[in-house]
Amino acid sequence: MRGPLKLVVSGPVGAGKTTFIRALSETAVIDTDVAPSEDIGKDSTTVAFDYGTLHLDGLPLHLYGTPGQDRFDFMWDILCEGALGLVMLVAGDRPQDFPRARGIFEFVTSRHAVPFIVGVTRQDLPRVWEPEDVADYFRLPYAHVVGLNATDPMDGARTLTRLLELVEPQGHSEERAV
């Protein structure tokens, strides 16, 4: 028997992390939203983490969403401790945020060797970056980048399924090592 898998959802401000977890969670989401004191293009921001749970094909998953602002980078580190997968969300209509997403990604992956997937949100918009273009931008294999609408639970489940496909081979080898 395996316990629940811990997955982390990260990305810059406004990428859709909290929305993604709210759309997917089967339990009431624990969030730590406060009103921002500066103009960040929305009326709430996460200061500690979001937490939700769900089952995917019978597998219990725990989702931890990070704050998006750089001053909370210590939370990226804390939340990624022991995580088995990372969902890195970027808003497909905000390419100006891509360098920031790269910064978060490098911060996390330099400290935690965690399998990841990049989710390009806002695919419902008419003018938005395609996942393939984002993969080229980040120089990632196409299998590591998916497009989604963070408000859509089906999209969210598809994103997590793709991540778990990337996690599984490593999960098994880690179990053997232990």
Added chain:
Amino acid sequence: MTSTMSKQEVLSSTLAALRANLPELKGVLVATADGLPMAQSMNAGTDANRVAAMAATALGLGKRIGDTVGNGVLTEMSVSGTDGQVFFYAAGRGVLAVVAPAGMNLGLLLMEARDAAANIATVL
């Protein structure tokens, strides 16, 4: 008094009074609920920006913990170690952080810090 003073003046004078009344403190700071520093008097070697962000995180987490166990409205949260303690106070839309070394007069600290937080809350 506060009606004639700007927010910044109230914050600065409140922190200065706290420092003067409790000279052993290692630092005091006021941050917004989303972790931006507004006023601070921290000893050298402590990154005020980082403490401000952590104060917001601590308060945000403290609120959720309080909600979960039915604590009512959050007033303060503390972190204790062998060499000192940090107290975080809800202060209106902001948070007051008080960094204390081990062995301080805690009764006096709690009284002074709560008064300071109440004072800060009047302008935030």
